[in-house]
Amino acid sequence: MAITLSERAANRVRKFLDQRGKxxxxxxxxxxxxxxxxxxxxxFVDETLPEDIVFESFGVSxxxxxxxxxxxxxxxxxxxxxxxxxxxxxxxxxxKNSCGCGESFNV
Amino acid sequence: xxxxNIAEPGLCADPHQHRLAIGIDLGTTNSLVATVxxxxxxxxxxxxxxxxxxxxxxxxxxxxxxxxxxxxxxxQTDDPHNTIASVKRFMGRGLKDVPGASTTPYRFVDSPGxxxxxTRAGVKSPVEISAEILKVLRSRAETSLGGExxxxxxxxxAYFDDAQxxxxxxxxxxxxxxxxxxxxxxxxxxxxxxxxxASQGTFCIYDLGGGTFDISILRLSQGIFEVVATNGDSALxxxxxxxxxxxxxxxxGAIADATVTDARQLLSLARKAKETLxxxxxxxxxxxxxxxxxxxxxxxxxxxxxxxxxxxxxxxNPIRKALRxxxxxxxxxxxxxxxxxSTRMRHVRTAxxxxxxxxxxxxxxxxxxxxxxxxxxxxxLVGNRKADDWLLLDVIPLSLGLETMGGLVEKVIPRNATxxxxxxxxxxxxxxGQTAISVHVVQGxxxxxxxxxxxxxxxxxxxxxxxxxxARIRVAFQVDADGLLSVSAHEQTSGVQATIEVKPSxxxxxxxxxxxxxxxxxxAKNDMDARNLREQRVDGLRLLEATQAAVDQDGRQLLxxxxxxxxxxxxxxxxxxxxxxxxxxxxxxxxxLNRATAQFAARRMDxxxxxxxxxxxxxxxxx
Numbered sequence: 001m002a003i004t005l006s007e008r009a010a011n012r013v014r015k016f017l018d019q020r021g022k023x024x025x026x027x028x029x030x031x032x033x034x035x036x037x038x039x040x041x042x043x044f045v046d047e048t049l050p051e052d053i054v055f056e057s058f059g060v061s062x063x064x065x066x067x068x069x070x071x072x073x074x075x076x077x078x079x080x081x082x083x084x085x086x087x088x089x090x091x092x093x094x095x096k097n098s099c100g101c102g103e104s105f106n107v
Numbered sequence: 108x109x110x111x112n113i114a115e116p117g118l119c120a121d122p123h124q125h126r127l128a129i130g131i132d133l134g135t136t137n138s139l140v141a142t143v144x145x146x147x148x149x150x151x152x153x154x155x156x157x158x159x160x161x162x163x164x165x166x167x168x169x170x171x172x173x174x175x176x177x178x179x180x181x182x183q184t185d186d187p188h189n190t191i192a193s194v195k196r197f198m199g200r201g202l203k204d205v206p207g208a209s210t211t212p213y214r215f216v217d218s219p220g221x222x223x224x225x226t227r228a229g230v231k232s233p234v235e236i237s238a239e240i241l242k243v244l245r246s247r248a249e250t251s252l253g254g255e256x257x258x259x260x261x262x263x264x265a266y267f268d269d270a271q272x273x274x275x276x277x278x279x280x281x282x283x284x285x286x287x288x289x290x291x292x293x294x295x296x297x298x299x300x301x302x303x304x305a306s307q308g309t310f311c312i313y314d315l316g317g318g319t320f321d322i323s324i325l326r327l328s329q330g331i332f333e334v335v336a337t338n339g340d341s342a343l344x345x346x347x348x349x350x351x352x353x354x355x356x357x358x359x360g361a362i363a364d365a366t367v368t369d370a371r372q373l374l375s376l377a378r379k380a381k382e383t384l385x386x387x388x389x390x391x392x393x394x395x396x397x398x399x400x401x402x403x404x405x406x407x408x409x410x411x412x413x414x415x416x417x418x419x420x421x422x423x424n425p426i427r428k429a430l431r432x433x434x435x436x437x438x439x440x441x442x443x444x445x446x447x448x449s450t451r452m453r454h455v456r457t458a459x460x461x462x463x464x465x466x467x468x469x470x471x472x473x474x475x476x477x478x479x480x481x482x483x484x485x486x487x488l489v490g491n492r493k494a495d496d497w498l499l500l501d502v503i504p505l506s507l508g509l510e511t512m513g514g515l516v517e518k519v520i521p522r523n524a525t526x527x528x529x530x531x532x533x534x535x536x537x538x539x540g541q542t543a544i545s546v547h548v549v550q551g552x553x554x555x556x557x558x559x560x561x562x563x564x565x566x567x568x569x570x571x572x573x574x575x576x577x578a579r580i581r582v583a584f585q586v587d588a589d590g591l592l593s594v595s596a597h598e599q600t601s602g603v604q605a606t607i608e609v610k611p612s613x614x615x616x617x618x619x620x621x622x623x624x625x626x627x628x629x630x631a632k633n634d635m636d637a638r639n640l641r642e643q644r645v646d647g648l649r650l651l652e653a654t655q656a657a658v659d660q661d662g663r664q665l666l667x668x669x670x671x672x673x674x675x676x677x678x679x680x681x682x683x684x685x686x687x688x689x690x691x692x693x694x695x696x697x698x699x700l701n702r703a704t705a706q707f708a709a710r711r712m713d714x715x716x717x718x719x720x721x722x723x724x725x726x727x728x729x730x
Contacts, residue, residue: 012145016113019147026113043114044146080110084154084251087110087144 003028003055003062003072009079009088010058017060020044025054025061028077028090029068038071038105040090109253113145115491126257126489128287129248130295130481133237133261133275135195136317136344137448138162139475140244141482142252143491148299148479150472151251159474160247164239165190166228173228175243184371187212189226193318194240196341197222197233198278199270221274234278241282258287260485262477265291265323265334268505268550269562269592276591287488293323294332295480296446300468303327308441309335311429313459313467315422315449318344322425324433324440336433338425343418345381345449351414352377352406356392360402369396384408385451412454419458426462443467448474503528507584507592510547510556512537513641519584522552531583533599537649539656540572546582546596546605554634555641567596567605575649640690647685647697651678654704657711665710677703 005013005026017023025048029041045063048054053069055062064072075092095105130148132139137159141150150158157177165179166189173179182190191213197205202217214225223230241261248256261284263275272289279286293312297303302310307328314321321339325332353374357365365373372394380390384406394402430436443463449455450473459467471479503526508518511534520530536544545566551559570578579599586592597604654674662671677700684696 013113016145016147027116040111041114042111043116046116082110082253084152084247085110085253086251087112087253089110 002074003057003064003069004076005057005060005062006076006078007058009077010060012079012088013060014058017044022046024048025063027063028072028075029065030071040105042077042088115146126491127248127252127254128257128482128485128489128491129244129252129259130290130478130483130485131241131244131259131261131279131284132292132295132475132478132481133195133240133263133278134162134316134477135193135319136162137474138240138244139478140248141475141478142248143482143486144252148482148486150475150478151247153247160240160243161192162194162240163190163192164194164236166226166231169228171228173239175239184367188214189228191224191226191231191236194233194236197224198237199233199268199272199274221270234274234281237275237278238281241279241284245282245284256284257489258285258485260287260290260295260481260488262290262292262295262481264321265293265337266321266339273591287485290481290484291323291332291334292446292477293321293325293334293337293444295477295484296444297325297327297332297480298483299471299476299480300442300444302442302444303332305441309435309439310442310444311426311440311463312444312446313422313426313450314339314446315455316344316447317449318342318346320344320422320425322422322429324429324435326433335435336429338429338432340421340425343421344447345378347418348381348415348449348452349374349377351418352380352411355406355410355414356402356404359404360400362396362400362402364398366397369394369398372396380406381411381452384411385453408453415452416454419455422455423458423462437463440465444476445469445473446476503586505550505560506552507548507550507562507586508559509534509582509594510549513645514556515638515641515645516549516551516554516556516559519582520586526586529583529585531581534580534582535576536570536573536578536580537575537645538652539575541575541578542570542572543568544570544580544596546594548584548592548594553630554638558630558634562592563594565594565596565605567598567603569601569603570598571601571603573600575653636690640688640693643690643693643697644685647681647693650697650700651681651685654678654700657704657707661707661711661714665714666707670707674700674703674707 013026023044023046025045027041027043027045030038031041032038048063049065051065052063053066055064071094072092073094075090078089078091080086080089092105097106128142130141139150139158139160141148152158153160160176161180163176163179163183165174165182165186167173179190180192183192200222201220202208202215202222205222208215216223216225216230221232221234223232224236245256259279261275261279263272267275275289276286292314296312296314297310302308305327310325310327312323312325314323319339319341320343321337323334324336326335356373356377362369376392376394380392383390388408390406392402392404392406396402440463443459443465445456445459445467456467456469503520503522506518506522507520508516511517517532519532520528534544543566545564547556547561548563549556549559550562553559567580581597581599583595583597584592595604655678658666658674666674677696681693681696681700684693
């Protein structure tokens with residue numbers, strides 16, 4: 001069971017956390033919504049919760065709740081540039097199909 | 108695959124519900140767009156990796172999308188009539204208010220409200236031209252963020268008046284942008300530096316751009332930024348420094364007759380040299396002129412600083428004035444922020460540091476700081492941050508009021524009121540049977556309408572005929588979050604109303620606001636005297652009218668000949684004094700007329716009560 005960041009993603013997250021001036025790490029999660037069942041969430045973490053499972057990746061703490069982990073296990077979070085657009089991308093091996101834009105998915 | 112950004116805890120948006128917000132610095136020379144991604148603000152680049160978009164628009168032909176930015180800038184000399192630069196200076200201005208209009212190559216068309224420019228693609232207003240710049244920034248943002256924008260915050264100079272702000276808003280709407288609000292440029296810079304995180308403080312924003320210099324003093328208290336003073340020089344900027352180097356090159360190279368091409372080449376070399384000298388101690392200038400002369404000069408930083416020392420000095424006096432206007436000393440300033448590319452020059456930084464005896468804040472890119480602050484504000488306004496993080500308010504720069512009898516100003520919203528704000532005040536009629544009033548909205552600090560700036564005028568008609576003073580007319584002023592004004596009038600006893608959209612009348616000089624404020628201080632005593640005189644005149648006139656009406660109606664029955672004669676005498680004295688300038692004498696004459704008619708008034712009252720009671724049964728009288 002693991003969640004990882006690509007090195008590029010980790011560097012970005014560290015930079016964003018520095019600029020933000022506070023926060024202990026990055027929270028990944030899923031929630032049920034969106035056009036294809038489930039959607040990813042990606043947030044800064046100011047407070048850890050007792051049930052959080054913590055992974056370390058390139059010096060960045062990645063927090064996730066156990067329920068989300070079942071849908072995200074094995075996921076690598078990457079940071080990519082597409083033309084002028086840039087952002088984080090979930091490479092999730094559990095996904096069976098996703099909506100056209102990839103913002104929500106099914107397992 | 109959609110790319111995600113990191114959200115604040117608990118604020119992750121639903122899929123397809125991302126609220127994309129941008130901040131735009133719509134500058135005189137360059138414009139930028141910025142956004143907040145994963146919690147930090149950054150300026151967006153175009154395909155070529157450039158962040159600055161030159162604020163230049165070139166019209167090619169009818170119904171063809173104009174060129175904007177660098178490619179337009181290239182044609183400034185060979186297609187001057189159709190290539191519009193620095194359009195910001197024309198926003199919301201009439202032709203007579205555009206400084207140096209005759210020195211620009213444009214074919215101006217003076218039209219009501221705002222000047223227009225004739226181009227190959229037709230007559231264009233500054234609003235339309237600005238919209239072209241905004242459209243390019245909008246599409247850059249939409250490609251970069253991968254979606255539709257929820258809204259934008261656009262910055263304007265602190266001294267922009269209603270007309271200029273409205274014009275900016277119109278341009279944004281024309282470009283298809285939803286304007287969340289307009290934000291003062293110095294306030295945006297302060298936000299970018301996080302100065303709003305302090306609980307209070309007074310800051311000086313030193314903004315030296317390509318062609319303009321602005322100084323603003325901001326006061327932050329309880330999360331509210333207030334612009335307490337502005338000053339500057341609308342004809343001082345980086346271009347003047349280039350010009351200095353250019354003149355030095357011409358002198359050193361003993362260039363007698365530079366062609367237009369030479370001049371352009373040398374000017375651009377001058378600019379490069381200036382930029383080199385911000386980091387290096389020496390800049391080499393090499394050029395081959397059309398005359399065949401090869402130029403190879405070396406400009407030392409020292410020489411450059413000496414050449415342009417007078418330009419830097421010119422920025423100090425406005426700082427002094429702004430501090431004086433704000434009633435502040437150097438020790439009251441908690442921080443100095445540098446804005447504008449020209450503040451990269453080392454001697455500018457040194458001069459500012461020396462003057463304030465403290466190091467200015469410079470760690471953000473001075474070209475980007477305004478756009479970054481705007482982006483942060485936009486991000487907050489669309490709800491990507493918890494709103495209680497900061498609440499940011501602006502204030503109105505000049506009092507808003509309306510004209511009352513005698514050409515006097517009644518202030519409805521005082522200067523420095525935080526916006527949005529709504530205030531209402533009741534007014535009444537001056538003459539018996541008056542069925543209409545004219546509402547004249549003015550802006551300024553002076554007591555007389557003639558010394559203030561006229562913003563709008565409209566009429567409320569259909570007031571039922573009543574005795575003077577019986578009508579109750581409620582005039583409501585509303586200034587929205589962008590500093591734009593709307594006024595409505597409502598007669599309460601009859602319910603007639605005129606909710607009329609106030610179109611701000613365009614045209615107020617750059618330094619006008621500063622001057623208007625200054626005048627209100629220097630003329631304070633005269634203004635008060637003038638106000639007293641006019642007030643006494645209005646009161647006197649009203650008294651004469653009322654007395655005349657009463658005498659005409661009841662004088663015959665209720666007055667003896669001697670009484671009548673003494674009232675007539677008092678009225679005559681007052682009438683004569685009313686044409687003079689002695690407000691004390693007018694007051695005295697009015698008082699004595701009042702005394703002369705006291706008996707008469709009492710008798711009239713008795714008589715009218717008697718009339719009302721005669722022939723009535725006691726229990727039928729309504730009290």
